[in-house]
Amino acid sequence: MNLLIIYTHPNHQSLSYSFLEKVLKGAEENSNINRVQVLDLYEEQFDPILRFNEKKRRRDMHRDPNLEAYRHQLLWADKIMFIYPIWWGRPPAMLLGFIDQMFASNFAYKDIGKILPEGLLKGKSVVCISSMKGPKHYPLLLLNNAHKALMKKALFSFVGIKRVKFFEFGNMEAPNKGHSKKLELIYQYVKRLAV
Known part of the structure; x- marks a missing residue:
């Protein structure tokens, strides 16, 4: 299995970075994982x-030479793991900007004249590891789980990715709130990860 980790946090002293370290450690000890690539967006x-104008059109984004290396990474990966914080009920703008550009028509999906397009990233799976300052159930109670709906239904399902797992950790800025248990959970999950 080829694992692509898309890490989105500006601070390498953050808990998000600690999750990245645990993912890498677990992947190193997992014989099912052949190769790992880390894409640190910051x-x-x-x-x-x-950006779009007369010369740079949205319909041509799937051929943008500035994004070619990222397209290769996404195609190379069997499993894509996103590690990011939840800010204001959603992923960071950096990650959303990556999604806007990378999950483009004629690369991630293709319009086929039906209600829904054909997803072109079928067969891949996704894991989202996110953390937030607020309580774990805040997105469910006050935001109607907008974050999960955005990632799973509006994005991954649209491009053909059906297997999506979420790890959402709340109260992450509170001291001594079981951070080590959460980090161990991620390490053990990745260590045992199958295709």
């Missing part, structure tokens, strides 16, 4: 701003 200085 370190990469990915430009999340979507």
Whole structure:
């Protein structure tokens, strides 16, 4: 299995980075995982701003040479793991900008004249590991689970990815709130991960 980790947090001293370290440790000890690539969007200085004009059209985004390396990574991966914080009930703008540009028509999906398009990323699976300052159940109670609906239904299902798992951790800025147990949970999950 080829594992692509898309890490989106500007601070390498964060709990998100600690989750990344546990994922890498678990992947190293998992014989089902052949290769791992990490795409750190902040370190990469990915430009999340979507730009269109007369010369750069949205319908041609699947051929943008500036995004070719990222397209290869997404096609290479059997499993895509996203690690990011939840800010204001949604992933960081950096990750949303990556999604806007990478999950483009004629790369991630194809219009076929029906109600829903054909997803072109079938067969892949996704794991989302997110953390937030607020309580774990905040997105469910006050936001009607908008984050999960955005990621699973509006994005992954649309592009043909049916197997999606979420790990959402709340109260992450509170001291001594079981962070080590949460980190161990992720490590053990990745260590035992099958295709």
